[in-house]
Amino acid sequence: xxxxxxxxxxxxxxLRFTRCALFLxxxxxxxxxxxxxxxxxxxxxxxxxxxxxxxxxxxxxVVRRRTAVLGFxxxxxxxxxxxxxxxxxxxxxxxxLLPPAEGEDSFGSMASLIQSAALNRIGLFTTQTxxxxxxxxxxxxxxxxxLVKRFDLQRRYGKRNLDQALRxxxxxxxxxxxxxGVLFVRVRDRDPQRAAEMANALVAGLDRFNRDTYTTRAKRxxxxxxxxxxxxxxxxxxxxxxxxxxxxxxxxxxxxDRNAVEGLAAIMAQRMSLQVKRTYLSxxxxxxxxxxxxxxxxxxxxxxxLARMPALKQxxxxxxLEAELQRRLFTLITAxxxxxxxxxxxxxxxxxxxxxxxxxxxxxxxxxxxIVFAAAATALALSAAWVVLDERAAAMRA
Numbered sequence: 001x002x003x004x005x006x007x008x009x010x011x012x013x014x015l016r017f018t019r020c021a022l023f024l025x026x027x028x029x030x031x032x033x034x035x036x037x038x039x040x041x042x043x044x045x046x047x048x049x050x051x052x053x054x055x056x057x058x059x060x061x062v063v064r065r066r067t068a069v070l071g072f073x074x075x076x077x078x079x080x081x082x083x084x085x086x087x088x089x090x091x092x093x094x095x096x097l098l099p100p101a102e103g104e105d106s107f108g109s110m111a112s113l114i115q116s117a118a119l120n121r122i123g124l125f126t127t128q129t130x131x132x133x134x135x136x137x138x139x140x141x142x143x144x145x146x147l148v149k150r151f152d153l154q155r156r157y158g159k160r161n162l163d164q165a166l167r168x169x170x171x172x173x174x175x176x177x178x179x180x181g182v183l184f185v186r187v188r189d190r191d192p193q194r195a196a197e198m199a200n201a202l203v204a205g206l207d208r209f210n211r212d213t214y215t216t217r218a219k220r221x222x223x224x225x226x227x228x229x230x231x232x233x234x235x236x237x238x239x240x241x242x243x244x245x246x247x248x249x250x251x252x253x254x255x256x257d258r259n260a261v262e263g264l265a266a267i268m269a270q271r272m273s274l275q276v277k278r279t280y281l282s283x284x285x286x287x288x289x290x291x292x293x294x295x296x297x298x299x300x301x302x303x304x305x306l307a308r309m310p311a312l313k314q315x316x317x318x319x320x321l322e323a324e325l326q327r328r329l330f331t332l333i334t335a336x337x338x339x340x341x342x343x344x345x346x347x348x349x350x351x352x353x354x355x356x357x358x359x360x361x362x363x364x365x366x367x368x369x370x371i372v373f374a375a376a377a378t379a380l381a382l383s384a385a386w387v388v389l390d391e392r393a394a395a396m397r398a
Contacts (some may be wrong), residue, residue: 057391058384062388069384069387073380076378077372081372083371084366084371088190089366090190090363090364091188091360091362092364093186093187093192093357093358094355095202095203096183096184096185096353096355099183100134100352129181130181131177134183134351137209138185143206144166145162146201148166172187172189173187173198174187185357187357188364193359196357200356206351211350215344218344222341225336225340228333229330233330236330239322278295
């Protein structure tokens with residue numbers, strides 16, 4: 001201890017000399033510099049309060065052994081640089097898709113409402129946008145399996161089976177949708193050209209899947225409408241035959257109440273449209289919602305209007321109303337059938353590509369500067385901690 005004290009005497013002497021020199025220099029300042037002197041003293045006092053003595057001691061220990069600390073940090077940084085340059089390089093290609101048009105349905109607004117309500121009821125669609133649906137299709141196993149087989153990714157990734165290759169592909173691909181509904185398809189690979197081809201292949205697979213789905217749906221709708229059209233045609237023929245027979249038997253024309261029949265048919269059609277719309281809204285809104293309550297009030301108004309209209313007491317008027325309704329139904333189904341035939345035969349793209357994927361020129365990984373900086377910062381922190389602990393251990397042994 002005495003020996004340590006003797007070794008510290010020169011340092012203490014230099015410290016006293018420094019303090020005296022500072023005191024003399026500050027004492028010799030003119031009076032106009034007194035505020036600056038007080039400010040310096042305040043700052044020094046504040047630093048003494050903010051920095052604990054233990055921290056000041058640790059910093060002093062690190063400064064004393066800075067050669068070892070900086071040498072270890074530099075060696076680790078050099079090793080991290082070598083490792084960063086040895087890591088495999090990967091490139092990321094990106095394709096951008098515009099959001100699809102919402103509510104697009106070629107089979108009429110009424111069919112669209114019915115279809116949306118039915119799908120909402122069974123949980124297939126909720127409040128997701130078409131862009132979200134496209135993103136889920138891009139993440140599907142069907143498209144990813146096609147990508148694995150086309151580019152032989154199981155061999156390139158070195159995996160034993162298809163499931164492992166699919167999991168590895170999921171790590172190398174990203175599907176994102178921003179707030180505007182724009183889709184981003186990103187694929188990473190060691191070969192920049194192959195990364196771009198894989199991203200474009202995913203987009204092409206999405207378009208092909210949509211076309212097959214739309215064609216299949218259109219075919220089913222066409223087959224259904226063919227049957228419905230045959231049924232409506234038969235009922236229309238029977239209604240017109242019954243009406244004609246009534247007019248011939250009674251030697252009267254049912255056209256005297258033509259205006260009443262058309263007015264009644266128009267109001268019934270409006271009420272039917274509102275009821276379908278309410279069914280659609282009630283699939284995801286509560287009955288107490290203002291929109292649903294507004295529709296209920298409108299439907300009630302149409303029902304009151306129908307109740308105020310004079311009843312069709314004559315049998316001829318009722319037969320004329322039945323024939324008119326069958327004619328309108330025949331016109332609606334015929335138009336939907338033509339649309340279904342067009343959809344079944346159409347071969348137009350279902351996705352709008354804003355930017356096709358191109359071979360990137362800048363690597364995506366590894367981020368060498370980040371690796372070197374993180375390694376150097378960690379080495380500096382560990383070496384500083386080791387120096388502080390070693391100094392404390394030496395003090396305890398002494």
